[in-house]
Amino acid sequence: DAGVTQSPTHLIKTRGQHVTLRCSPISGHKSVSWYQQVLGQGPQFIFQYYEKEERGRGNFPDRFSARQFPNYSSELNVNALLLGDSALYLCASSSTSYEQYFGPGTRLTVT
Amino acid sequence: AQTVTQSQPEMSVQEAETVTLSCTYDTSENNYYLFWYKQPPSRQMILVIRQEAYKQQNATENRFSVNFQKAAKSFSLKISDSQLGDTAMYFCAFMTNLFGNEKLTFGTGTRLTIIP
Numbered sequence: 134d135a136g137v138t139q140s141p142t143h144l145i146k147t148r149g150q151h152v153t154l155r156c157s158p159i160s161g162h163k164s165v166s167w168y169q170q171v172l173g174q175g176p177q178f179i180f181q182y183y184e185k186e187e188r189g190r191g192n193f194p195d196r197f198s199a200r201q202f203p204n205y206s207s208e209l210n211v212n213a214l215l216l217g218d219s220a221l222y223l224c225a226s227s228s229t230s231y232e233q234y235f236g237p238g239t240r241l242t243v244t
Numbered sequence: 245a246q247t248v249t250q251s252q253p254e255m256s257v258q259e260a261e262t263v264t265l266s267c268t269y270d271t272s273e274n275n276y277y278l279f280w281y282k283q284p285p286s287r288q289m290i291l292v293i294r295q296e297a298y299k300q301q302n303a304t305e306n307r308f309s310v311n312f313q314k315a316a317k318s319f320s321l322k323i324s325d326s327q328l329g330d331t332a333m334y335f336c337a338f339m340t341n342l343f344g345n346e347k348l349t350f351g352t353g354t355r356l357t358i359i360p
Contacts, residue, residue: 178347232294
């Protein structure tokens with residue numbers, strides 16, 4: 134079975150631009166969560182979606198938004214990029230066991 | 245607010261030895277879940293083991309086991325017969341799942357190096 138997939142693997146953006154990151158959960162998983170991991174730190178929770186509804190939001194500015202589609206895949210959008218948004222963005226999916234399974238991440242570099 | 249503390253930024257151990265990674269947490273909740281995740285240089289976050297707070301028995305998964313002390317809010321990970329493939333960052337994480345929110349709160353991690 135395929136695990137959580139994320140695209141793209143790596144991208145480079147300029148300050149002020151917009152970025153969209155994509156995530157496909159494990160088949161059968163209806164919950165998707167997004168995390169930001171700055172170099173040298175643990176991941177920080179951004180959003181959780183379940184059945185297309187937002188279940189939780191972390192302490193991130195409104196420049197960050199997300200959505201979940203009927204097939205349970207998800208997008209994370211970041212507007213007006215700042216240098217401080219440079220990080221590894223992780224997507225995780227879960228079923229009903231509270232165990233979250235992570236994708237390989239998208240490395241975002243803002244210059 | 246929940247917090248997770250990992251007080252050992254780095255550790256190293258000889259191959260085949262046993263190593264214990266420490267984690268403490270702070271919460272006012274009674275029902276919660278605790279996890280250990282491994283992040284090797286490939287950066288893929290891998291679930292190692294989980295513990296439900298209502299269970300008194302410590303979780304084990306092959307060479308990995310935990311020492312869960314609920315009153316002390318301590319959740320350490322023991323790796324037995326360590327292998328070179330165990331070299332990675334290890335993160336302790338906490339979840340309450342209040343109102344269906346499966347937010348994981350992570351510690352700052354412990355970098356573990358297994359020496360051949």
